[in-house]
Amino acid sequence: MKNKNQQAGDAVSLVYQCALPLSTRTVQYVTDLLRKHLKAIRSRWRSLPAGRIVVIVLAVLRHDQRAADLAGGNGIAATTIRRWTDEVVALLAAGAPRLDRALAKVARRGGEAVLIDGTLIPTRRRTGKDNRKNYSGKHKRHGLHFLALTDERGRLIWISAARPGRTHDITAACHDHIVEHLKAAGRSPSSTASRT
Missing domain, CATH: 1.10.10 (Arc Repressor Mutant, subunit A)
Structure with missing residues (x-):
């Protein structure tokens, strides 16, 4: 039975709940x-x-x-x-730590290694000229590229600013001067590049 005030085809607002995996x-x-x-x-x-x-x-x-x-x-x-x-x-x-301070903290704790990895965070497709630069040919989807540094246990110690999805890991590392920061913190960069 329809409400007298509601016409056929009128939009009805529905509220639903979703579960967020947050602590x-x-x-x-x-x-x-x-x-x-x-x-x-x-x-x-x-x-x-x-x-x-x-x-x-x-x-x-x-x-x-x-x-x-x-x-x-x-x-x-x-x-x-x-x-x-x-x-x-x-x-x-x-409140995020700067790269040089994060590496100095790892050095003070006596950390043996720092792992560097780039990742693509998927986003919705954008319109206009911004569409193409956010498309990652490697992942075949739109997104934003981030470089992350973790300690030897896999705990995040630093993450870069967002870059267009087409950015390669090595290009992002060059722009953030990762090698120079590693040398200043007393860490020697490995010669193996990320292939993921």
Whole structure:
């Protein structure tokens, strides 16, 4: 039976839930970071509390959830979610270690090796001229390229800024001056290049 106010063919908003594989520690860390930021900029009011903002932003970042879909389910604008996402990403990036400091920390701990690997994070296809440079011929998909450094146990110690998906690992390493930073930290670079 149809509601009298609802015409045939009218759109109905449905809200659904999705599971995010995130630890409580991650959510709490980002929430504390956002609360400190809001206090520092003296933001007196947001449409949602910091904890809910963080969960929405992490859903966008981790689950690739569309901002428009999340906006409808939470009663806020999609542009607000995009602004929150940019704000949280900037806060996380500001706390990231610089490459030289990360390598110096590994050297102080007596680390034997540093592993360098490039990876492609898949993204949606873009329109216009930006489309082609984000296409990786090696992976046959669109995305952004990142270089990551890990210690001998595989723990992440540094990650580069995003580059177009077509960027090769060696090109990214040259732009970030990885070899020079390794030598300055007392590490000799291996002659084997990544083939993955």
